[in-house]
Amino acid sequence: MKVGIDSIAFDIPKLHLPIKVLAENRNIEPEKLIKGLGLHKMSFPDVHQDVVTFAANAVYKLIQQENINPSEIARIYVGTESSVDSSKPIASYVSALLEQQFGEGTLRYCDTLDMTFACIGAVDALHTTLDFIRLNPTKKAIVVATDNAKYDLNSTGEYTQGAGAIALLITANPKILSFSQEVGLSSQGVFDFFKPRRYVSKNEILNTTDNPEWFGILENEIAFYKEQPVFDGQYSNQCYINRITEAYFHYKEITNQSGTLFNNWENILMHLPYCFQARRTFVEIYAKENNLTDDIKTISKSEDYLEFVNKTIFPSEIASGQIGNMYTGSIFLGMLSTLCYHFQNETEIQDKKFGFIAYGSGSKSKVFEAQVEANWKSAIKKVPLFETLDNSTEIDFGTYISLHKKERNHSVLQPKNEFVLDFIEKENPVLVGARYYKFA
Numbered sequence: 001m002k003v004g005i006d007s008i009a010f011d012i013p014k015l016h017l018p019i020k021v022l023a024e025n026r027n028i029e030p031e032k033l034i035k036g037l038g039l040h041k042m043s044f045p046d047v048h049q050d051v052v053t054f055a056a057n058a059v060y061k062l063i064q065q066e067n068i069n070p071s072e073i074a075r076i077y078v079g080t081e082s083s084v085d086s087s088k089p090i091a092s093y094v095s096a097l098l099e100q101q102f103g104e105g106t107l108r109y110c111d112t113l114d115m116t117f118a119c120i121g122a123v124d125a126l127h128t129t130l131d132f133i134r135l136n137p138t139k140k141a142i143v144v145a146t147d148n149a150k151y152d153l154n155s156t157g158e159y160t161q162g163a164g165a166i167a168l169l170i171t172a173n174p175k176i177l178s179f180s181q182e183v184g185l186s187s188q189g190v191f192d193f194f195k196p197r198r199y200v201s202k203n204e205i206l207n208t209t210d211n212p213e214w215f216g217i218l219e220n221e222i223a224f225y226k227e228q229p230v231f232d233g234q235y236s237n238q239c240y241i242n243r244i245t246e247a248y249f250h251y252k253e254i255t256n257q258s259g260t261l262f263n264n265w266e267n268i269l270m271h272l273p274y275c276f277q278a279r280r281t282f283v284e285i286y287a288k289e290n291n292l293t294d295d296i297k298t299i300s301k302s303e304d305y306l307e308f309v310n311k312t313i314f315p316s317e318i319a320s321g322q323i324g325n326m327y328t329g330s331i332f333l334g335m336l337s338t339l340c341y342h343f344q345n346e347t348e349i350q351d352k353k354f355g356f357i358a359y360g361s362g363s364k365s366k367v368f369e370a371q372v373e374a375n376w377k378s379a380i381k382k383v384p385l386f387e388t389l390d391n392s393t394e395i396d397f398g399t400y401i402s403l404h405k406k407e408r409n410h411s412v413l414q415p416k417n418e419f420v421l422d423f424i425e426k427e428n429p430v431l432v433g434a435r436y437y438k439f440a
């Protein structure tokens with residue numbers, strides 16, 4: 001029995017800052033970001049948007065697009081590393097919002113859960129959900145990746161920022177992709193990128209320029225939740241390369257393949273923390289598989305490698321360069337970008353294989369395969385990815401800074417037919433920190 005993705009929907013910020021504007025304001029050569037890292041636009045959430053609204057809107061669109069009876073959804077599993085609460089999962093916010101629209105009790109028998117492992121959490125949610133459908137082939141399940149990839153101002157991560165959610169309907173006999181059961185793995189506990197919970201004094205918090213979100217007061221101390229990670233960029237790249245290379249060769253070993261594994265893949269879908277991460281790192285695997293002994297920089301600039309990248313990796317980069325990092329959603333955004341690219345170009349990819357190379361800091365990589373199914377075109381036709389990107393609204397540098405510092409009281413764009421953040425409770429002691437949402 002085949003199990004995989006039957007339908008896809010997404011929700012992303014409607015605002016972006018052109019990367020050239022960010023570069024000019026940070027005294028960085030724009031060409032470094034555009035030609036060196038492949039960045040064009042950096043999407044940024046409006047005042048009324050957060051990881052809950054992205055997830056709820058993506059799932060709501062998926063349900064409407066496929067005309068699903070919400071009471072038939074057996075599980076909603078969220079992959080995220082931007083949770084808004086240390087106990088209550090985003091999935092429980094999503095099910096409550098769906099019940100607001102479809103009626104109380106409609107999701108009472110739906111299993112809801114969040115999974116966290118940096119950028120690979122949604123791939124973990126996908127794998128456990130594929131197994132669930134293998135055991136329960138008549139059921140429908142949803143996996144949603146949602147994140148806000150927010151970095152400190154002036155950091156090397158700042159130009160890679162982005163946000164949004166991708167929802168996947170997982171069923172037996174799927175229309176779009178069916179997945180292999182085997183998964184290549186590599187994991188090692190490291191500190192390349194993480195988000196420590198910090199307890200700081202009231203003075204420190206009042207003097208910070210970050211405008212962190214507060215969620216609780218412990219006598220003279222304030223528990224402070226910071227959205228931005230602590231990270232070492234170049235070290236995180238090295239961890240990424242080590243893990244993906246080990247997981248790739250582990251997959252090759254457990255599937256008993258002796259030839260060049262990636263030659264079986266029409267496209268390669270990797271975690272893209274920024275647009276060119278895949279092309280800049282896959283070259284290590286490419287060199288090993290082809291027994292190339294030149295230095296990596298020379299191989300990465302070779303005509304053969306560039307031709308290979310254009311065919312296998314470029315389609316996944318199109319959306320990434322316009323949105324930025326989506327953390328858990330990035331690998332699925334690359335997948336959607338690739339499918340929309342083939343649909344637009346009328347390429348026939350039925351029965352072709354995609355290779356997935358996922359990474360989460362901390363660190364873990366998973367490598368696995370999927371096959372394109374017969375009805376992929378009818379399903380992808382419904383997903384307006386490139387049209388949505390073309391309609392994004394440009395903001396200026398001052399607006400970006402005010403959004404980053406949470407200094408604005410009003411949205412830049414008026415919300416339209418979507419779930420929005422209404423308010424966060426600050427007074428009532430038994431509800432302090434509770435987040436309230438509505439459909440606007």
Ligand SMILES: CC(=O)SCCNC(=O)CCNC(=O)[C@H](O)C(C)(C)COP(=O)(O)OP(=O)(O)OC[C@H]1O[C@@H](n2cnc3c(N)ncnc32)[C@H](O)[C@@H]1OP(=O)(O)O
Nearest residue numbers: 029031032035036037156157160193233234236237240273
């Ligand atoms: C979160 C995870 O998934 S872990 C894996 C990735 N880590 C992250 O995303 C953490 C956050 N990000 C970061 O810290 C940084 O953005 C990094 C580490 C990804 C990139 O670091 P930077 O120091 O900005 O860039 P770096 O020096 O590595 O690369 C710049 C590229 O632009 C190129 N470049 C520089 N100037 C120019 C120019 N004027 N014209 C064209 N290209 C240029 C460089 O040659 C280099 O490309 P190459 O190595 O392919 O030749």
